[in-house]
Amino acid sequence: MREWRRAVVAVVGLAFAADRRRAWFAVVAWPICGVLGTFSSLWLKLLVDGAAGGDRRQVLVAAGLVAVSASVALSGFFISLTAMTRVREEVDREIDKRLIALTGGVLGVAHQENPEYLDRLELLRTGRGELADVVSALSSFLLFALRILVTSALLVSVFPGLLVLPVFALPSLVLTGRAQRLIQHAEERTAADQRRALHLFDLATGPSPAKELRIFGLESTIAQRHRDLRRAVDRQIAKARTAAAVREAAGLLVFGAGYVLAVGLAVREAAAGRATAGDLVLALTAAAGVRDQVGGLAWTVGSLAAGKKAVGRYLWLVDHAEVVRRDAQAPGSGPPMLAPDRLADGIRLSGVGFRYSADQPAALRDVDLHLRAGSVVAVVGENGAGKSTLVKLLARLYEPTSGHLEVDGIPLRRIDPASWRARISAGFEDFVSYELLLREAVGIGNVAAVDDDRAVTRALHHAGADEIPDQLPDGLATPLGTSWEGATDLSRGQWQKVALARAMMREEPLLLLLDEPTAALDAETEHALFERYAAAARAAGGRSGAITILVSHRFSTVRMADLIIVIAGGRIVEAGTHAHLLARGGLYAELYEVQAEGYR
Ligand SMILES: Nc1ncnc2c1ncn2[C@@H]1O[C@H](COP(=O)(O)OP(=O)(O)OP(=O)(O)O)[C@@H](O)[C@H]1O
Numbered sequence: 001m002r003e004w005r006r007a008v009v010a011v012v013g014l015a016f017a018a019d020r021r022r023a024w025f026a027v028v029a030w031p032i033c034g035v036l037g038t039f040s041s042l043w044l045k046l047l048v049d050g051a052a053g054g055d056r057r058q059v060l061v062a063a064g065l066v067a068v069s070a071s072v073a074l075s076g077f078f079i080s081l082t083a084m085t086r087v088r089e090e091v092d093r094e095i096d097k098r099l100i101a102l103t104g105g106v107l108g109v110a111h112q113e114n115p116e117y118l119d120r121l122e123l124l125r126t127g128r129g130e131l132a133d134v135v136s137a138l139s140s141f142l143l144f145a146l147r148i149l150v151t152s153a154l155l156v157s158v159f160p161g162l163l164v165l166p167v168f169a170l171p172s173l174v175l176t177g178r179a180q181r182l183i184q185h186a187e188e189r190t191a192a193d194q195r196r197a198l199h200l201f202d203l204a205t206g207p208s209p210a211k212e213l214r215i216f217g218l219e220s221t222i223a224q225r226h227r228d229l230r231r232a233v234d235r236q237i238a239k240a241r242t243a244a245a246v247r248e249a250a251g252l253l254v255f256g257a258g259y260v261l262a263v264g265l266a267v268r269e270a271a272a273g274r275a276t277a278g279d280l281v282l283a284l285t286a287a288a289g290v291r292d293q294v295g296g297l298a299w300t301v302g303s304l305a306a307g308k309k310a311v312g313r314y315l316w317l318v319d320h321a322e323v324v325r326r327d328a329q330a331p332g333s334g335p336p337m338l339a340p341d342r343l344a345d346g347i348r349l350s351g352v353g354f355r356y357s358a359d360q361p362a363a364l365r366d367v368d369l370h371l372r373a374g375s376v377v378a379v380v381g382e383n384g385a386g387k388s389t390l391v392k393l394l395a396r397l398y399e400p401t402s403g404h405l406e407v408d409g410i411p412l413r414r415i416d417p418a419s420w421r422a423r424i425s426a427g428f429e430d431f432v433s434y435e436l437l438l439r440e441a442v443g444i445g446n447v448a449a450v451d452d453d454r455a456v457t458r459a460l461h462h463a464g465a466d467e468i469p470d471q472l473p474d475g476l477a478t479p480l481g482t483s484w485e486g487a488t489d490l491s492r493g494q495w496q497k498v499a500l501a502r503a504m505m506r507e508e509p510l511l512l513l514l515d516e517p518t519a520a521l522d523a524e525t526e527h528a529l530f531e532r533y534a535a536a537a538r539a540a541g542g543r544s545g546a547i548t549i550l551v552s553h554r555f556s557t558v559r560m561a562d563l564i565i566v567i568a569g570g571r572i573v574e575a576g577t578h579a580h581l582l583a584r585g586g587l588y589a590e591l592y593e594v595q596a597e598g599y600r
């Protein structure tokens with residue numbers, strides 16, 4: 001029940017935050033107009049009784065009421081329907097806004113990378129329309145509940161015995177609810193297959209898989225799998241629909257029997273002169289409405305149950321964001337601090353361990369490390385060793401599961417995350433290809449300087465990409481990508497240089513994280529680039545104590561670092577300079593030899 005209350009409060013809150021005025025109107029006007037219509041049985045009774053008794057005034061008043069209430073109910077219904085549609089749209093937009101803010105606002109990226117969370121986030125993303133539907137389902141619920149109350153009261157006022165009619169409608173209510181749930185369960189059961197089918201459809205029709213699909217001749221295989229999945233899904237849902245229809249029909253049959261009984265009862269009373277013709281009219285028209293009202297109530301209960309799941313996922317994200325926010329503050333550590341202006345000692349990791357989720361092996365364990373201020377540190381290791389994980393912990397995209405990180409003696413947890421992120425910069429292998437103007441695609445590395453062409457040109461120079469603007473039709477003002485008309489697409493290596501230039505936009509960050517940012521460049525370009533870069537980094541490091549972390553598989557690049565860390569199976573197995581590690585004759589020396597062999 002508490003869950004329900006929280007869900008209702010959240011959704012109503014969303015509706016009012018989205019559009020306060022229309023939300024009031026929709027929530028209040030919608031049920032009122034609906035209930036007004038229910039009274040028409042009463043006006044009809046007055047009309048018939050007036051006519052039978054020769055009371056002209058009553059006939060006129062009743063006819064007026066029938067006309068007014070019908071037109072008010074009808075026009076009010078359409079106006080509130082329009083308002084409701086608008087509220088629904090506004091809620092949709094508000095949800096998008098909040099989801100963007102929430103997903104981006106969560107301190108780390110676990111919710112976007114962790115397989116445990118991904119499914120939920122994906123369901124929330126794709127099923128967010130259901131959230132907005134809850135708003136109209138809630139007012140419809142109110143509407144049908146009110147109508148049933150009014151109708152029951154009217155029936156009882158003329159024939160107390162007719163109160164049995166809503167009782168006959170109960171099986172229909174229960175069975176319709178069951179029928180709804182059957183369909184919902186089928187939808188849920190097939191949700192994963194539906195997503196898989198959608199993925200196959202995207203594969204078959206999207207632009208990026210086209211090349212591989214042709215080469216491997218996968219078109220018909222994918223089409224076949226898509227067809228099979230869709231067929232299996234449709235079959236399950238159709239089966240559930242049939243079972244649902246049988247239940248609804250059974251409910252209707254019971255209600256039909258009750259209706260016949262009620263009509264017979266009313267007719268007998270009227271025939272015996274214990275009721276007027278108007279009473280009979282009221283009973284017949286009101287009774288006919290009961291089934292629709294009960295059916296409507298059952299239907300809204302069903303869609304509310306579906307909506308509750310969507311609301312639950314939304315509230316999960318809200319809670320997750322809050323838990324992460326609270327966890328980020330070390331208990332009793334006082335208010336967050338700002339990142340230091342410059343580094344004197346550097347960054348120390350003590351006993352740092354990390355696992356992506358409880359049921360997975362540790363990606364990092366027992367990492368003790370001193371990253372000296374002003375140094376260039378290279379990280380090497382085989383695929384899956386834990387290099388990128390270390391980088392993500394330093395950027396505070398994840399919190400370590402054990403141990404801690406200190407920046408010049410201050411626990412990283414105590415430093416305000418935004419302030420820390422403002423003082424670091426990064427280039428990743430899986431960079432983003434921003435389809436913006438070249439100037440912007442580079443400049444957003446330091447949003448404050450996005451329009452500063454000199455800063456952008458300098459960053460391109462540091463990334464060894466001086467030639468890119470010269471090769472493009474409009475230089476820095478060239479739109480990049482494939483989604484703009486007149487835009488120019490870049491090669492993968494060029495895109496990567498743009499990403500690297502973006503990482504160079506922040507001048508003298510305290511920490512520059514380069515996680516294989518040059519994997520798409522040839523070895524020679526990478527080597528030349530980093531030779532120049534390392535010299536510049538050491539000069540900058542001398543001023544601000546900046547640390548550069550470079551992850552690379554190329555030993556020709558790695559060898560110039562001040563410190564080389566070798567990671568294997570999540571542990572640091574060796575650390576030292578190139579000469580030191582070669583002399584040691586361990587894993588580094590072995591890997592270096594293998595690669596050097598390839599160049600001989
Ligand atoms: N988002 C994630 N969720 C769950 N496990 C992950 C995630 N990212 C990485 N891992 C796991 O953590 C381990 C270390 O991964 P990491 O990305 O740090 O390796 P890496 O050394 O950077 O490898 P590569 O050279 O291939 O980039 C791997 O076993 C990987 O499967």
Ligand SMILES: [Mg+2]
Nearest residue numbers: 387388389515
């Ligand atoms: Mg990696």
